[in-house]
Amino acid sequence: MKTAITFEKSAIANLPSKYGHFKIRAYKEGCQEHLVVFTPNFETLEAPLVRIHSQCLTGDTFGSIKCDCNNQLHKALKLIAHEGGMVIYHNQEGRNIGLVNKLNAYALQDQGRNTIEANVELGFAPDERTYDVVREVFTDFNIKKIRLLTNNPAKVSIVEDLEVEIIERIPIIIDPNPYNEGYLKTKKDHMGHMLD
Numbered sequence: 001m002k003t004a005i006t007f008e009k010s011a012i013a014n015l016p017s018k019y020g021h022f023k024i025r026a027y028k029e030g031c032q033e034h035l036v037v038f039t040p041n042f043e044t045l046e047a048p049l050v051r052i053h054s055q056c057l058t059g060d061t062f063g064s065i066k067c068d069c070n071n072q073l074h075k076a077l078k079l080i081a082h083e084g085g086m087v088i089y090h091n092q093e094g095r096n097i098g099l100v101n102k103l104n105a106y107a108l109q110d111q112g113r114n115t116i117e118a119n120v121e122l123g124f125a126p127d128e129r130t131y132d133v134v135r136e137v138f139t140d141f142n143i144k145k146i147r148l149l150t151n152n153p154a155k156v157s158i159v160e161d162l163e164v165e166i167i168e169r170i171p172i173i174i175d176p177n178p179y180n181e182g183y184l185k186t187k188k189d190h191m192g193h194m195l196d
Helices: 057-061 069-083 098-110 115-121 132-140 153-161 181-191
Strands: 013-017 020-029 032-038 049-054 085-090 145-149 165-170
Touching: 020 069, 020 132, 032 069, 032 132, 049 069, 049 153, 057 069, 057 098, 069 085, 069 145, 085 132, 085 145, 098 115, 145 153, 153 165
Parallel strands: 049 085, 049 145, 145 165
Antiparallel strands: 013 020, 020 032, 032 085
């Protein structure tokens, strides 16, 4: 029998940023702490822009170009600041295998494995993420309809399973570079990401 997950929530605070003014709240789930960053008008929007962005310390913070995470996050923040919406910053590093294992996977990728092969070789599923916090956020903010910023068909299915209507799926396509071409090809060919 599955135990109900409880979340500890922070107060809502202001987050002025280079993209505009946001509000921010943290959700603590066990040892993981997730964030929601949203525009002040969020609750007045009938179908806000929403991005479920999985944490990528190497990309989001250090600017790694082995992936498209940094560019996707900042493009989403610009769009959301302009049109209104929310980023759910999902603290599940390396598709939820953690930073140590993500870097072990990076080392295997340096030897020629793709992102899926590396995870599997380390004893993990290709994607270990769970989405209980997304359900919590949708409930907390009474979200019924969204415009979803994603290339990932799995995230479309997850939102639909949570009985939130997707009015529009908006892709976030990032131009490949020599360091992430293989990574993007794997996401497209093996994980069904819509990158065209």
